[in-house]
Amino acid sequence: MIPGYNTDIEFDGTIYHVQTEDKGLKARLIVSLVYVGGEILASKRTSYDDLMTDGKVDEAALIERLQRQHKLICAAIRAGRIEDLRRMGKQMGADGNGASAHKGKRRGGESGALKKKAQSADATVEVAPRFAPHPANGSESSAWLDLPASSVDDLQLSLLEERDFRAGETVVLSVRVGYGPSCAIPNAFVKVKILGTTFRPTIFNTRTDHNGIATLRLMIPHFTAGRAAILIEASADGHRAELRRLIHHA
Known part of the structure; x- marks a missing residue:
């Protein structure tokens, strides 16, 4: 059994605790x-x-x-998918699969009152009572979460509108930060640097909104010689991504 992860995530004024752990070689879950x-x-x-x-x-x-x-679920919470989970929980209650609210201790997963068991060929699968039992073969059930696993491997940074940048212009720069195309990250830190060989660098800082988008108004210095570029950096949860775009002479 390998160590698990515990992460507290604040979204819309509520703290969500995500716990992910290996259940060991007997369960293989x-x-x-x-x-x-x-x-x-x-x-x-x-x-x-x-x-x-x-x-x-x-x-x-x-x-x-x-x-x-673990990253997949954390990213889904930051994307505001919690209401989908709440609606599913209410539906399970209406269907007779746990109508009342269940309470338990976070450490160690479910308490005894929070468990019911579904038997598989070689493992006992613990099932959270407010949700439908998972397939007996232990395979992944993720109707509430349709993000592909590959979408959360790396932080991704993209421009909402690709364009040419030229010396002396004033531009509005909008960038998106997310784990793949389906999961935006709110409150990610974004830094924009305008760098050149013939002028002093300028730096702008901001954070993404609830849609994972940061917008800045930039004034690009005027220059007619040398090289220049815009460097955009984003960071969230210990992950980092960057983009570089050349600035053309006036």
Whole structure:
């Protein structure tokens, strides 16, 4: 069993706690839970049977998969997907799968009162009671989260409008920060530098809005010789991305 991850994320004035852990070689599951004040709002389970060879797990691949799943869920919360989870929880209650609110301790996953068990061929799968049981074979169930796993591997930075930049212009620069095209990151730090060989650098700082977009009004220095460029940097959750665009002579 490898160490798990616990992350607190604030979105729209609420703190969400995301816990992701390896359930061990007997279960062969990566389990993520999303809590608010001790209540489980969502769960995500992923089998890693495919990483097993002769009873041993590829530990490096398991660590990578655990990290990826944790980032996926954190990114979904930052993108404002919580209401989707709440609606699913209410629907499960209406269907008789846990109508009342369940409370429990965050540490260690579910408490005894928060568990019901679905039997598979070789594992017992713990299922958060407010949500429908997952497939018996332990495969991933993610109807509440349709982001592809590859979309959260790296922080991505892009211009909303590609254009040529020229000396002496005043431009409005809009950039988007996200984990892939489907998951924007609000409150990401964005730094824009205008660098040149014939003038002093200028630096602008801002943060992205709730759509993961940062907009700045820039005045590009006038120059007729040498080289110049705009360097855009973004950072969030310990990840960093950058873009460079050339500035043409006037």
